[in-house]
Every structure is written in C-alpha cells, then in structure tokens.
Amino acid sequence: MKVDLRLYAILDPERTHGRDLAELARAAAAGGATLLQYRDKYADTRDLVARARAIKAALAGTGVPLLVNDRVDVALAAGADGVHVGQNDMHADDARRLLGPQAIIGITLKKPEHVAELAALPVDYGCIGGVFATASKDNPDPPVGLSGLAHLASSARTTRPGLPVGAIAGIDASNAAAVIGAGADGIAVISAIFMAQDVKAATRNLRGIVDASLARRASGTER
Amino acid sequence: MKVDLRLYAILDPERTHGRDLAELARAAAAGGATLLQYRDKYADTRDLVARARAIKAALAGTGVPLLVNDRVDVALAAGADGVHVGQNDMHADDARRLLGPQAIIGITLKKPEHVAELAALPVDYGCIGGVFATASKDNPDPPVGLSGLAHLASSARTTRPGLPVGAIAGIDASNAAAVIGAGADGIAVISAIFMAQDVKAATRNLRGIVDASLARRASGTER
Numbered sequence: 119m120k121v122d123l124r125l126y127a128i129l130d131p132e133r134t135h136g137r138d139l140a141e142l143a144r145a146a147a148a149g150g151a152t153l154l155q156y157r158d159k160y161a162d163t164r165d166l167v168a169r170a171r172a173i174k175a176a177l178a179g180t181g182v183p184l185l186v187n188d189r190v191d192v193a194l195a196a197g198a199d200g201v202h203v204g205q206n207d208m209h210a211d212d213a214r215r216l217l218g219p220q221a222i223i224g225i226t227l228k229k230p231e232h233v234a235e236l237a238a239l240p241v242d243y244g245c246i247g248g249v250f251a252t253a254s255k256d257n258p259d260p261p262v263g264l265s266g267l268a269h270l271a272s273s274a275r276t277t278r279p280g281l282p283v284g285a286i287a288g289i290d291a292s293n294a295a296a297v298i299g300a301g302a303d304g305i306a307v308i309s310a311i312f313m314a315q316d317v318k319a320a321t322r323n324l325r326g327i328v329d330a331s332l333a334r335r336a337s338g339t340e341r
Numbered sequence: 342m343k344v345d346l347r348l349y350a351i352l353d354p355e356r357t358h359g360r361d362l363a364e365l366a367r368a369a370a371a372g373g374a375t376l377l378q379y380r381d382k383y384a385d386t387r388d389l390v391a392r393a394r395a396i397k398a399a400l401a402g403t404g405v406p407l408l409v410n411d412r413v414d415v416a417l418a419a420g421a422d423g424v425h426v427g428q429n430d431m432h433a434d435d436a437r438r439l440l441g442p443q444a445i446i447g448i449t450l451k452k453p454e455h456v457a458e459l460a461a462l463p464v465d466y467g468c469i470g471g472v473f474a475t476a477s478k479d480n481p482d483p484p485v486g487l488s489g490l491a492h493l494a495s496s497a498r499t500t501r502p503g504l505p506v507g508a509i510a511g512i513d514a515s516n517a518a519a520v521i522g523a524g525a526d527g528i529a530v531i532s533a534i535f536m537a538q539d540v541k542a543a544t545r546n547l548r549g550i551v552d553a554s555l556a557r558r559a560s561g562t563e564r
Contacts, residue, residue, distance in 0.1 A: 162429035163411055188386055191414035195435040206385035212418040 119200075119222050121183075121243045123282040123304035124332070125325045127151035127311050128187075129173065131158055134312050139169055140176035142312055147180040149321025151311070152304070153222075155202050157187035170196035183222055190216050200224070202245070205232060214240040226286075228259055233273045236281065243282040245306055246270045249297060250288025253309065261287060264300045271301035291323055298331035342423075342445050344406075344466045346505040346527035347555065348548045350374035350534050351410075352396065354381055357535045362392055363399035365535055370403035372544025374534070375527070376445075378425050380410035393419035406445055413439050423447070425468070428455060437463040449509075451482055456496045459504065466505040468529055469493045472520060473511025476532065484510060487523045494524035514546055521554035 127146040134142055143154055156173050158166055170192050174184050183199035186192045188207040193200060200222030201213055213223050224243040227233050236244060248261045262270065267285055274283045285302035290310035297305055305328060314320030350369040357365055366377055379396050381389055393415050397407050406422035409415045411430040416423060423445030424436055436446050447466040450456050459467060471484045485493065490508050497506045508525035513533035520528055528551060537543035 163426075163431045164429050167431060167435060189414060190417075191412060191431060191439065194413075194439050195431060203386075206387050208386045208390060208414060208418060212390060216414065216417050 119220060119242050121222055121224070121282050122152040123243050123245075123284040123306075124152045124328050125150060125321065126153045126155065126245070126284055126286075126304055126306040127321065128155045128157055128286075128306055128308045129312055130308055131161070131169075133308050137312075140172040142317055143173045143184075144176045144180075145317035146311055146321045147177055147182045149311075149318040150325035151182055151321050152325075153185065154182050155185045155187055155306075156198075157202075163189075163192065166192045167195045170198055174198055185222055185224065193217065193221075200242070202226070210239045210241050227270060227274065227283075228262070230270065230273060233270055233277055236274060236277045241281075243284060244274050244278075245284040245286050246274070246302065247285060247306070248287030249285045250293065252288040264296055267297065267302060268300040275301075291320075291327060294324055294327045295331045298328055298335060303332075304328060342443060342465050344445055344447070344505050345375040346466050346468075346507045346529075347375045347551050348373060348544065349376045349378065349468070349507055349509075349527055349529040350544065351378045351380055351509075351529055351531045352535055353531055354384070354392075356531050363395040365540055366396045366407075367399045367403075368540035369534055369544045370400055370405040372534075372541040373548035374405055374544050375548075376408065377405050378408045378410055378529075379421075380425075386412075386415065389415045390418045393421055397421055408445055408447065416440065416444075423465070425449070433462045433464050450493060450497065450506075451485070453493065453496060456493055456500055459497060459500045464504075466507060467497050467501075468507040468509050469497070469525065470508060470529070471510030472508045473516065475511040487519055490520065490525060491523040498524075514543075514550060517547055517550045518554045521551055521558060526555075527551060 156170050177184055185200045185202045186198045187202050190201055190213050202224045204226045223241050225241045227244045227246045246267055249267050250261050271283045282303045284304045284306050285297045286306035289297055289305045289307055294305050311321050379393050400407055408423045408425050409421045410425050413424055413436050425447045427449045446464050448464045450467045450469045469490055472490050473484050494506045505526045507527045507529050508520045509529035512520055512528045512530055517528050534544050
C-alpha cells in the first residue's frame with residue numbers, strides 16, 4: 119500500500135490540551151495532514167476502540183488514512199486502515215497476518231539494526247526517530263539528530279528502495295525544512311500540530327514547509 | 342463453545358514468584374486445571390505474544406484451552422483459544438467478530454447490571470467477582486461475598502440458562518467449597534495456584550475440593 123508520508127499527524131490524548139479527538143483529527147485533515155495516527159498508552163481497550171471509531175468517522179471522506187499505534191485489536195475493531203508498530207510492539211509479520219494485505223503497516227526505525235531488518239519486513243513505511251529531543255514520549259535512546267537521520271534514511275533507501283521514510287520527534291516549523299533536506303520523505307508531528315491553538319492553521323503551515331522542501335530537494339537545490 | 346470452568350487457573354507474571362510461565366502452565370494442567378488464562382497488564386505487545394505462544398505450546402496435548410486477558414490481538418497472534426474480557430475491555434460483540442464463532446469468550450460480572458446484559462452477549466461463560474478481598478488486583482469495588490455471589494449466579498442462570506458461571510478473587514482451599522456451595526460452577530484462582538511452591542499439588546488439591554463440592558451440590562446435600 120503506497121503511503122503518503124508528507125505530513126503524518128500523531129494524535130495522543132496526552133498532547134491535545136484535552137480537546138475532542140475527532141474534532142482535532144478533522145482539523146488536521148482539513149489543514150493538509152496526509153496520514154493520521156491515534157496513539158494512546160493509557161486508555162482501557164473499550165475506550166481505545168470507541169475513540170478510534172470516532173476518529174475514523176471524523177476522517178470519512180477526507181482520504182486521510184487512520185493508523186493505530188501498536189494495537190492491532192483496536193485497529194481491527196474500529197476499522198482503521200492499519201497500525202504503526204515500534205520495535206517492542208507486535209512483530210510486523212504478525213500484524214500483517216492479522217490485518218491482511220491491504221492494511222498500512224509502518225515501523226519505527228531507531229538504529230542501523232532496525233534498518234537492516236527492513237528488507238524482510240512487510241511494512242509500508244519506516245519512521246526514523248527520535249530525531250530531536252521531545253516532550254511527547256519517554257525515550258531512553260539519545261536523539262539521532264540530522265546527521266543520524268540522513269545516515270539512516272540513506273541506508274533505508276538502499277535496503278528497501280522506494281519505501282517512504284519519515285522522521286519523528288521534536289519536529290516543528292523551525293526545523294521541518296532541515297529534516298526534509300536531510301532525506302526524510304515526510305515529517306511525523308505530535309505537539310506542533312495538536313498542541314497548537316489553531317490546529318488547522320498549524321497543519322497547513324507545516325504542510326507548506328514540507329511541500330516546498332520536497333520540491334527544492336527534487337529540483338536539486340538541496341542535497 | 343462449551344467451557345469447563347471447574348478450575349480456572351489465571352497466570353499473571355506478577356503472581357508467580359518470577360517462575361517460568363510455560364512451566365507453571367504445564368504444572369497447572371497436570372494438576373487438573375480445566376481452563377487457563379494469561380493475564381499481563383505490563384509487558385510490551387511483543388513480549389505478550391511471545392509469552393502467550395510459549396504458554397500455548399506448553400499446553401499442547403493437555404486439552405486445556407488458553408485464554409488471553411483483554412488482548413484480542415495477542416490471542417489472535419499467539420493462536421490462543423479465546424479471551425477473557427472485563428467490563429472496560431473490548432466489547433464481547435467486537436471480540437466475537439474478530440475471533441470467530443469457535444473462540445471462547447468469557448466476561449467478568451461484578452454487578453446486577455452486568456448480569457442483565459448477559460442475555461445479548463456472545464459469551465461462553467461469566468465470572469463473578471470479586472468474591473473476597475484479594476492481593477492480585479487493584480479492585481475499587483467492594484467484594485460481593487458469598488451472598489452476593491449466590492444472588493448474581495442465580496440471576497445469571499435466569500438470564501442465560503446453561504451458561505457456566507465461575508467466581509474469582511481471594512478463592513483458595515479454605516473457601517472453595519463454600520464458593521461452589523453458593524452456586525458457582527467453578528473457581529478462578531491466581532495466587533492459590535501460582536504462588537504455591539508446588540503448583541501441581543496445589544492445583545490437584547483445589548480440583549479435588551471443587552469436584553467433591555459439585556458432586557455434593559448435584560446430589561442435593563447442599564443448596
């Protein structure tokens with residue numbers, strides 16, 4: 119499944135100022151998010167399913183796919199379009215078996231070993247991180263920085279040519295162009311979208327930066 | 342799916358003295374457990390799947406089905422026989438849809454409202470609790486006691502005739518006979534099995550008490 123990773127909006131109830139998840143999802147889609155992930159490490163399963171369903175309904179007609187972080191059961195129950203799995207989440211082989219060939223499955227890439235495994239994994243994108251320090255997640259690993267990102271993205275392109283590769287952690291309007299310049303096909307964003315007062319405007323601004331940076335890269339002005 | 346609920350052994354890594362889960366499962370099966378549940382509120386999904394697989398493999402040939410607490414994704418990935426869902430876990434309708442008609446699905450019954458909903462739920466057993474106080478789980482609700490158990494079990498029999506009804510929380514060799522006497526078709530046990538030094542012997546002892554109590558009830562000596 120070909121995934122548009124340009125602006126990957128990650129909706130985590132802990133980083134929303136307590137606002138309605140469905141409304142936030144709709145605002146991000148309206149602002150130009152190309153993919154949305156629902157990530158929730160605390161809710162009970164019944165609430166996870168209800169929230170994922172509400173977000174999926176909010177995205178109806180927008181063309182923006184909904185992925186669920188980690189939880190294949192929640193994705194299946196809510197009719198989401200797939201899952202994002204970290205290195206300690208369900209193995210991509212198992213997720214693919216349970217979700218079927220049409221589902222979108224993405225994976226977190228933190229280290230060269232993870233990139234090396236990409237060749238054999240049934241995933242539709244990789245997301246490199248953490249690129250910068252972030253307040254959104256407890257992360258025991260040090261950020262890879264722009265040079266680490268460039269190295270991992272380049273390796274991923276060698277291992278799995280054509281696989282979209284995004285970047286995550288601490289990305290906002292101030293550094294998004296540099297992230298794309300370092301080789302990412304898109305940015306995954308939590309706080310810079312969903313902690314913004316005007317989610318739609320913040321999304322639109324980021325999307326503009328990404329599109330311009332990708333165009334510059336394609337025209338050879340950078341890299 | 343007809344479920345034998347006489348001795349339902351619940352394996353929670355927090356209540357095992359750190360021993361190997363597969364070996365504990367095998368010991369419980371050898372001692373006469375009729376159903377086994379893997380419950381784990383802390384492990385990452387990847388570990389949950391690996392542990393559930395190991396337990397399922399350990400039960401091969403014993404005839405003892407393996408259920409996973411809450412997590413339908415883990416049950417599906419590990420090839421478990423079903424799930425046990427609490428009132429905040431995935432709705433039984435969703436679990437049935439994802440797991441199929443052959444899976445075993447059980448539900449926790451804490452209150453008369455839960456029993457009243459039984460009529461419409463695609464579940465194979467109910468488990469009433471907490472009957473007594475327990476160290477195995479944070480439980481905000483007060484124990485229902487033997488009289489509450491008797492009342493809920495009787496209501497469940499009216500709502501869903503023939504549905505096996507178990508009991509959970511604080512049940513051990515000292516009170517198992519009273520629990521069966523109050524109307525439970527079986528007992529769900531955590532610590533009295535898996536915190537025991539000799540798991541097989543503890544299981545066998547409990548199974549003997551349950552069988553004798555069920556026989557007494559069937560012959561009309563009690564109840």
